[in-house]
Amino acid sequence: MLPVLIWLAWPVRGPAWLRIRRLLALVWVMLFALDGSLRAYLMELYQSSPEGAMVIGAMANTNWRESTEYLSMHWRSVVLIGSGLAVVALLVWHVAGRTVWSPVRGGRRFAVLSLILALVCLLAYSSKPWRRLHPAVFWTQWVQSAQKLKASLADQHEERARLLDHAIHAKPVLAGAGPSTVVLVLSESINRDNLSLYGYGRQTTPRLQQLQRSSGAQMTVLRNAWSVDASTLPAVRNLFGFGSPGSAQSHHLVALARASGYKVWWISNHDDVGIEQQHARLADIVQMVNRTPGRSSVSLDGEMLDELKSALDVSFERKFIVVHMLGAHPHYSLRYPRGRNPFDDEADAVDAALKNKGTSLWVRRQRQEYDAALLYHDEVVAETLRLTQLQALAQGRVAWMYLSDHGQEVGHVRNHAGHSKSTEAGYRIPAIIWRARSAVQLPGGVADRPFRSDWAAWTVADLLDIRWSSQALERNVLSESYQWQAPRLPMPVNSFTE
Structure with missing residues (x-):
């Protein structure tokens, strides 16, 4: 100047x-x-x-x-x-x-x-x-x-063709015979610290907690789950790319599932050109429920349940169904039905703790709306699991997995509401696995193992029962051979197991 x-x-x-x-x-x-x-x-x-x-x-x-x-x-x-x-x-x-x-x-x-x-x-x-x-x-x-x-996002045809061809040449095989259904529920902007399933003070997950009690050992809540990205595009790319999507040797989870004989559905409540072109269009059937782009979309995640039920009812031997939710993507107040905020202006222990920390009134208000979004989110996620469980009555091998792409900072460390690259809240996510009774018994202590979302594809591949030559069992949280490696986050983490 x-x-x-x-x-x-x-x-x-x-x-x-x-x-x-x-x-x-x-x-x-x-x-x-x-x-x-x-x-x-x-x-x-x-x-x-x-x-x-x-x-x-x-x-x-x-x-x-x-x-x-x-x-x-x-x-x-x-x-x-x-x-x-x-x-x-x-x-x-x-x-x-x-x-x-x-x-x-x-x-x-x-x-x-x-x-x-x-x-x-x-x-x-x-x-x-x-x-x-x-x-x-x-x-x-x-x-x-x-x-x-x-x-480059608008036209991914050649890249999708390459990924499918690469998966076919890997010659994946199925370890087990018979019908199989796997549902992957991927949510958005959910911090596990705000879920009562993980010990939060407000009752934000009553239905999932009820299902946990009724499911017993079939349902595993991973207590120490982390994302390695604080925003959606890289988080989803890492998840479906087995943690190394830029590598020429890496596979795409959807392409690998198709190459092994699964029919793949992608049901989404996002209107997102990047996610659609890079991931969703690899599936056999794509249902984009949300037709209104932007943060002010009022398309609720519950609107995907009918599409999920239809996919589950289809008579096909092997089905892999991805359900991509808006979750608690800001604006929080638009992620639950109007008038359904039980935490609205409630002077409870959570609000008192925030006030004692000097958290602004605006952020405390955002926390109330965020928790209300999670309460509705619990209702929808629990229903996806219930529908999946009904499928297990008709066939033996059925599995369901739920996780979020990244977390959200809502007054946990900073006086801020939204994505956060510099605090743990941006990376602390929930992760839950449910498997039918016919599944192989899990190793002891799986629930307490640290878990990272960029390795989630290895775990989902195990639920799909897929085997191929370059499979890394040490990155599958369900495997006896699991070996944890701490990710490099842009800020120090005291412990990945607390």
Whole structure:
């Protein structure tokens, strides 16, 4: 920004030059002010720079409607930043409009200082790593990167064909004979710390707890489950890519299931081009229940239950059904039916603890809505398990697994509600496995084993009873050979087993 500031320090007398300088100075300085504001905003809320994969992926995977809905959710920050920029603009306009500055003492020294500063600017602009950070250059390239990613997401036909061919060449086989049904329920933004199934103070999972009591040893609640990603796209990609989706040797779980003889359904309540093109379209049957994109979609997860029941009722020997929920994806208040928030303005122990920590009223309100979303979520997840259990009455080999893509920070550590890359709340997830009585007995202590979602595909492959040459049993949490390796998260974790 120095070149214009140096120019502002020199007197301009002609009215035409004054207008030109005033306009250029305003545009120039505001470029840097806006750039700094955006970077500070992203760093404060998401601990990410603008070119971070999470930010680029989110922008490539959004539309104008979702963007306006995001702004409506964070309008306070927008107003604050906009007010600050307006003050800066007024100040620059006033300063740049001065026609004659007071005479500068030591004019020669001032000229030498200006020359030195100009040389510093020249050095900075000649350096490519520095030059690319200039707002005019950086944001132009940033838009191009987002557009390029969006174009690649829109057409994944060749990649899907490659994944299917790769799975076929692996020659997967089924270890057991006879019919088999496996249901994978993948949710969104669920933090296990807010589930009463995991000891939370509010009753947010009464139905799952009831099913746990009635299921006994058939239902395993993994107490120490973690995601390795704090946002949806990389989390889902890692899950279905066996933890190494970029590797040429890695398989896609859906492609592997199809190659081994399963008919695959993908039932989704998301309207997401990235998830649909990279994963859902690999399935034989795709049911995208939600037709309204954006955070303000009011499509409830319960609307997928009829599609799940229809898939379960289809007469086919081997079925793999993926149910992809919105879960507690912000806005929380839209993830449960209107009027069904029993925690609304309730002064209970959870709210008192948040208040004692100094948590803001807005975040405490978000926690109430989040917990209400989880209570409705419990109803839907429990029903997917009940429907799966009914299927087990007709055939022997039936399994069900539930987990979330990542967690959510709702006043646990920071005074913030939403995705969180820098706190454990962004990675702490629930994971539950149910298997019919005919399944092989699990090793002892499975429920207490630490579990990571990017290894979940190995466990699901075991539930599907698939075997292939490069299978890594040490990453299957149900295996006797399981060997835990702690993931590298962007912040320290005291313990993965507490």
